Amino acid sequence: MKKTVSTIRDVAAAAGVSTATVSKFINGTQRFSPAVEAKIQHAITELGYRSNPMAQSMITGKTKAIGLAVLDIANPHFSSVVKGANRIAQAHGYTLLLVDAEENPGRERQLLEALSRRVDGMIIFTRLQESEMDWLVKLNHPLVIFGKLEHLQLPTVASDDFRGGYMAARHLITQGHKRFAYMGFPKSRRNAERMGGVRDCLRAHGLELAEHEAAAPSAGEGERLCSSIMLGAEHPDALICYNDLMALGFMKAAQTLGFRLPADISVAGFDNIQYGNYTSPALTSVDLQSERMGMAAMEKVLAIIDGKDVDRYTVIDPQLVLRASTTSRN
Structure with a gap:
């Protein structure tokens, strides 16, 4: 015999209150006396009642979902971002809806506009320049953007990419490196900050920086650019890459070409993805x-x-993790 699913009316009848009272209790829109709340909770438990999220959304106007747009879910850096965001969302009773903008970069705006209609707020990684992002403000939705913004009045969370680049360069200079190269990804707004930190540190020590541009922030691009970096008249003795994936691709190709790492060249990246440790x-x-x-x-x-005041900028300090791909030349 099919089990009957309990309804909000069943809960109200068992608790001796109105359906409106049960609804307000479940949705948290009104508090009642401890005795009344205890009766409602007891009825919910005894009947095994589960609220209908769709019906609840229609009543409250809230979806209890947050949208998160990342640039490439296959990149472990973004997977870690998702893990952290999801932990907080679940702790507050929210569901995370994920969009991988890398899958349809030409449709990023349409994807995000569609996502905004299904969630209570959004967290966004984007490669769009600030001048291309005015429409985000017009969504009239709670938003948080990853990365620094100069003009748009939107809340942001960012790592201190400039400081991270400076730290990596400073460490390599301390180790005695003289010939530096940077493998960058110019399409990213964060690239200029990372390279800027490297360049400023080198300039302070009277050193030059050779730049190499990748078409994608991938291991394949790191591998592709390796020969042009290493097979010239004089190759660098230190390479800093925009991210770890590019660094790992470069390292594989360099070893295939017969170079010894780090004896011939020290390599460093950004993100500290788990694969770099292995x-x-x-x-x-x-x-x-x-x-x-x-x-x-x-x-x-x-x-x-929740209507609370928040700081516009949240900057998270980076940490340089030293491993065997860099060595002293002193």
Whole structure:
């Protein structure tokens, strides 16, 4: 015999209150006396009642969902961001809806506009320039953007990419490196900050920086650019890459070409993804605290939804993680 599903009317009848009272109790829109709340909770437990999220959304106007747009879910950096954001969302009774903008970069705006209609707030990674982001403000939705913004008045969470680049360069200079190269990804707004930190540190020590541009922030691009970096008249003795994936691709190709790492060239990246700890040699990296970034962004958007004041900028300090891919030349 099919089990009957309990309804809100059944709960109201068992507790001796109106359906409106049960609804307000479940949705948290009104508090009642401890005795009344105890009766309602007892009835819910005894009847095994479960609220209907769709019906609840129609009543409250809230979806209890947060949208998160990342640039490439296959990149472990973004996976860690998702993990951190989801931990906070679940702790507050929210569901996370994920969009991978890398799958349809030409439709990023349409994807985000569609997402905004299904969630109470959004957290967004985007490669759009600030001049292309005015429409985000017009969504009239609680938003948090990853990365620094100069003009748009939107809450942000960012790692200190400039400081991370400076730290990596400073460490390599201390180790005695003289010939530096940077493998960058110019399409990213964060690239200029990372390279700027490297360049400023080198300039302070009278050193030059050779730039190499990748078409994508991927291991494949790091591998592709390796020969042009290493097979010239004089190759660099230190390379800093925009991210760990590019660094790992470069390292594989360099070893295939017969170079010894780090004896011939020291390599460092950004993100501190877990795979960098298992390569040979293990990869020195700037840890941008990816999981913490996701947590901070989710906490901020939930605070905005609750009508609380939040700081416009949240900057998370990086940490340089030293491993065997860099060595002393002193």
